[in-house]
Amino acid sequence: MNRRLLWPALALVALLVLNLVVTPSFFELRIRDGHLFGSLVDVLRNGAPTVLIALGMTLVIATRGIDLSVGAVAAIAGAVACTHLAGGGDAVTGMVLALLVCAVLGLWNGFLVAVLGIQPIIATLVLMIAGRGVAMLLTEGQIVTVDDDVFRQVGAGFVVLPVAILISLAVLGGVALVTRRTALGMLIESVGVNPEASRLAGVRARTIIWTVYVFAALCAGIAGLMISSNVNAADANNAGLWIEMDAILAVVIGGTLLTGGRYSLLGTLLGALTIQTLTTTVYTIGVPPTATLVFKAAVVIVVCLLQAPRGAPVPRREPEVVGS
Amino acid sequence: MTALAVPRVPSRFLPVIATFVVFVLTFGAGSVRYEGFASGQIVANLFIDNAFLVVLAVGMTFVILTGGIDLSVGAVVALATMIAAATLRAGWPAWLTILAVLGTGSVLGLGMGLMIHKLRVQPFIATLAGMFLARGLCFVISEESLSIKDPVFRAVATETIELPGEVTITYSVLIALAVVGIAAYVLHLTRFGRSVYAVGGSESSATLMGLATGRVKVGVYVISGFCSALGGLLFSFYMLSGYSLHAVGLELDAIAAVVVGGTLLSGGVGYVVGSVVGVLVLGTVQTIISFEGTLSSWWTKIVIGVLLLAFIALQRLIVHRQRDL
Numbered sequence: 001m002n003r004r005l006l007w008p009a010l011a012l013v014a015l016l017v018l019n020l021v022v023t024p025s026f027f028e029l030r031i032r033d034g035h036l037f038g039s040l041v042d043v044l045r046n047g048a049p050t051v052l053i054a055l056g057m058t059l060v061i062a063t064r065g066i067d068l069s070v071g072a073v074a075a076i077a078g079a080v081a082c083t084h085l086a087g088g089g090d091a092v093t094g095m096v097l098a099l100l101v102c103a104v105l106g107l108w109n110g111f112l113v114a115v116l117g118i119q120p121i122i123a124t125l126v127l128m129i130a131g132r133g134v135a136m137l138l139t140e141g142q143i144v145t146v147d148d149d150v151f152r153q154v155g156a157g158f159v160v161l162p163v164a165i166l167i168s169l170a171v172l173g174g175v176a177l178v179t180r181r182t183a184l185g186m187l188i189e190s191v192g193v194n195p196e197a198s199r200l201a202g203v204r205a206r207t208i209i210w211t212v213y214v215f216a217a218l219c220a221g222i223a224g225l226m227i228s229s230n231v232n233a234a235d236a237n238n239a240g241l242w243i244e245m246d247a248i249l250a251v252v253i254g255g256t257l258l259t260g261g262r263y264s265l266l267g268t269l270l271g272a273l274t275i276q277t278l279t280t281t282v283y284t285i286g287v288p289p290t291a292t293l294v295f296k297a298a299v300v301i302v303v304c305l306l307q308a309p310r311g312a313p314v315p316r317r318e319p320e321v322v323g324s
Numbered sequence: 325m326t327a328l329a330v331p332r333v334p335s336r337f338l339p340v341i342a343t344f345v346v347f348v349l350t351f352g353a354g355s356v357r358y359e360g361f362a363s364g365q366i367v368a369n370l371f372i373d374n375a376f377l378v379v380l381a382v383g384m385t386f387v388i389l390t391g392g393i394d395l396s397v398g399a400v401v402a403l404a405t406m407i408a409a410a411t412l413r414a415g416w417p418a419w420l421t422i423l424a425v426l427g428t429g430s431v432l433g434l435g436m437g438l439m440i441h442k443l444r445v446q447p448f449i450a451t452l453a454g455m456f457l458a459r460g461l462c463f464v465i466s467e468e469s470l471s472i473k474d475p476v477f478r479a480v481a482t483e484t485i486e487l488p489g490e491v492t493i494t495y496s497v498l499i500a501l502a503v504v505g506i507a508a509y510v511l512h513l514t515r516f517g518r519s520v521y522a523v524g525g526s527e528s529s530a531t532l533m534g535l536a537t538g539r540v541k542v543g544v545y546v547i548s549g550f551c552s553a554l555g556g557l558l559f560s561f562y563m564l565s566g567y568s569l570h571a572v573g574l575e576l577d578a579i580a581a582v583v584v585g586g587t588l589l590s591g592g593v594g595y596v597v598g599s600v601v602g603v604l605v606l607g608t609v610q611t612i613i614s615f616e617g618t619l620s621s622w623w624t625k626i627v628i629g630v631l632l633l634a635f636i637a638l639q640r641l642i643v644h645r646q647r648d649l
Contacts, residue, residue: 066448118636119589121393121448126636129576130629136622236622245452258446293460300453304445 004255007306008270011253011299015277022285035158039280047276048164049074049223053243054250054272055172055265056219059179059212061251064192064260065113065120067216070247072131073105074224074240079138081225082146082234091150099221105131106217110210128244135236145233155229164226171219176265185263188212192260250275253303338642339586340598343635346584347605354612361615364491370607375496376401376558377606380578381585381599382507383551386544388582389511389524391591392447394545396436396454397552398574400429402567403458404556408477409470409566418476426553432458433549437542451545455575462568469567472560481561496558503554507596520544524591580628581606584635605631 019026019039029038053070060067077098084094105127112123157163179185190198191205199205223243228234252258253274254267278299282292355362371378380397387394404425411421432454439450472478484492511517519540522530531537560566585602587594609627 112633112636116637116640118640122583122589122632122636125576125579125583126629126633129580129632130626133622133625133629136620137626141620141622245455248448249452252446252449258448291460291464293456294464295460297453297457297460300449300456301439304439304449304453305443 004264005267005270007303008253008255008267008274011303012270012274012277015274015281019277019281019284026284034160036160039284041162043273043276043280044165045162046280047273048162048168049226049240050243050246050250050276051165051168051269051272052171052219052223052226053216053240054247054254054268055168055175056212056216057244057247058251058254058256058263058265058268059175059188060120060216061248061256061258062188062192062260062263063209063212064195065209065212066248066258067109067124067213067220068121068244069105069109069124069127069131070216070220070223071240071242071244072128072135073102073217073220074227074243075135075234075236076105076131076138077102077221077224078228078234078239079135079144079236081151082144082228083138085146085148085151086144091148094151095154095225098225099218102217102221102224103214106214107210109217110213113213114206114209132236135234135239139234139236141236143233143235147232151225151229152232153229155226155231164230167222167226171222172265172269175215179265184208189261189263192263246275247272249300253300335642336593339635339639340595340601342638343585343598343601343605346631347601347608350605350608350612354608354615357612358615361611364487364489366611368487368491368493368497370604370611371497371500372494373562373610374603374607375494375500376555376562377574377577377581377603378500378600379503379551379555379558380574381581381603382503382596383548383555384575384578384582385585385587385594385596385599386507386511386520386551387447387548388579388587388589389520389591389594390541390544391524391527391589392440392541392544393451393579393589394436394454394548394552395448395451395575396432396458397548397555397578398571398576399455399458399462400432400549400552401556401559401571401574402462402569403432404429404553405560405563405566405570406462406465406470406568407566408557408560409472410465412472412474412477413470418474421474422557425557426550429549429551429553429556430546431549433546433552434542436549437545440545441538441541459568465568466566467568469565471565477561478564481564494561496561499554499558503551504596504600511596516540516543521592524593526592577606577628580632584631586635586639588639 026039029036029040053074057067057070080098080101081094084097085091109124109127112118112126113120153163155164159166179188187203187208190201190203191208195205224240227239250271251268252271254264254269254271256263256267278296279292282295287295380401384394384397407425407428408421411424412418436450436454439445440447480495484494485498486492511520519530519535522533522535523537523540527537559571563570581602582594582599583589583602584605585594585598585600587598606628609631610624613621613624
């Protein structure tokens with residue numbers, strides 16, 4: 001196995017073994033009404049939005065960027081879809097509308113980063129702060145509840161496996177195919193390693209940066225639909241709260257460096273599942289729920305420490321790229 | 325400002341001046357629109373309501389000047405209020421509680437700084453772990469809100485100081501202003517402060533110059549941790565309670581204030597005074613929205629987002645102009 005995937009994989013296996021020891025029924029799977037049930041399925045179902053957002057985040061981070069606005073974008077997607085449904089609209093149009101709005105938000109982020117050359121962390125901070133305000137504006141500060149069978153399928157539906165994780169895996173497969181079977185993945189990495197050099201080499205750095213931000217926003221949008229569909233409501237304040245942090249952690253645990261360049265989609269999947277398993281583990285092994293965050297902090301620190309000396313040496317801060 | 329001594333204002337002061345102009349404009353707009361807005365007490369209230377944010381923004385300025393970022397400040401504020409409330413409840417004297425809170429903040433900052441410098445963990449990730457840890461420790465102490473009944477804390481919280489013109493301020497304002505003064509002194513008149521700017525400008529050059537970059541990089545996180553803990557104490561004077569969910573998202577306000585105040589996130593450029601004016605701008609926006617009454621509170625977020633954007637655009641403009649010269 002790839003050395004970079006070793007630690008996240010070991011962390012995930014260790015967590016699963018820990019669960020098996022504490023609760024032997026953890027790996028039990030039952031089929032009822034043609035659906036799979038069990039703790040593992042729960043991990044997959046609850047982890048689906050994180051996996052999806054982390055996928056988008058991976059590509060953004062590979063271009064040496066970061067997208068802090070994904071949580072706010074997820075909230076906006078939920079708000080758009082639910083207000084459309086609550087106004088008597090159709091579920092499919094509502095979801096398409098939500099994703100269109102997200103694509104526009106992604107274009108906005110991409111414009112700030114690629115055209116105006118603003119640092120990604122700040123460019124997306126704007127939308128992270130303002131985006132929740134916009135979501136509140138759409139829902140008029142209320143929690144909009146909906147009741148629609150089609151919409152419910154996205155987050156809570158089952159086709160043997162939960163629909164949510166199937167969507168996430170389909171996106172993962174699609175991205176892997178598009179970026180690894182074509183030159184796109186290498187172009188993304190080259191932009192992350194040195195935007196200026198890759199531009200001079202004829203890579204359309206600007207278009208690529210724009211593409212990854214739109215993709216990240218679309219992923220966030222679908223995740224937002226899952227989150228709000230799962231609870232049949234749009235909560236502008238709490239939907240996707242801190243999910244950007246989980247997603248960034250998933251990417252980092254998966255071995256992709258925040259300094260851009262090489263990325264690993266499989267690593268991100270492992271990272272996201274590790275984080276979700278961690279959350280589930282905390283409940284199953286009886287760590288008091290109050291200590292969840294301490295436990296999470298400890299695992300993050302340990303994984304970072306394990307990766308630090310073994311991964312590629314972290315380069316010193318690169319000098320400002322002139323005229324980027 | 326020293327700009328008076330030279331015929332042309334150096335462009336490095338432009339962001340701070342622009343922030344100040346925006347502050348005057350927003351405040352002026354409020355004064356024209358609402359009766360009783362343009363009073364000394366409203367200005368004093370800006371400081372009273374945002375004293376903790378001023379202290380946080382000062383700490384954040386140090387970190388951002390070196391090109392780092394500290395996401396843990398909001399969580400450390402919450403932890404500070406929890407430790408204060410819990411230890412006071414256990415019967416500790418007020419001075420011991422204050423020492424314990426400040427010590428905890430500094431140690432957390434030290435830990436994150438060492439992680440960043442020695443283990444080369446990205447500041448973003450290291451302080452994110454710090455944020456989880458601090459928030460988690462809050463929940464371990466107590467899930468419920470603990471009220472503070474200690475007479476010393478109550479006295480500091482409620483006592484006011486009369487200024488000429490029937491304006492009153494609290495002790496928190498004095499503490500915050502003292503922190504700003506000390507920070508400005510340290511940044512501009514000490515070896516450590518100059519090194520902070522040098523590391524932010526170019527870490528490798530600073531190392532080659534023989535500056536103690538390691539000490540500076542760890543030091544700024546200790547300062548930020550200390551400021552967060554102090555901000556937490558001011559916050560507990562303000563709220564008179566400790567609660568795990570206090571100050572959620574406060575780190576974003578602090579970062580926004582620093583950026584609006586003209587500090588570049590790439591490090592090396594910026595002033596503490598700018599961050600203070602940044603806090604005042606955010607505070608004025610909030611005050612105007614509460615005066616308006618019909619506007620809902622979420623407009624605050626949208627306005628802050630727009631302000632942030634405007635200032636980044638302005639900074640880009642200035643940086644481009646400097647390159648052209």
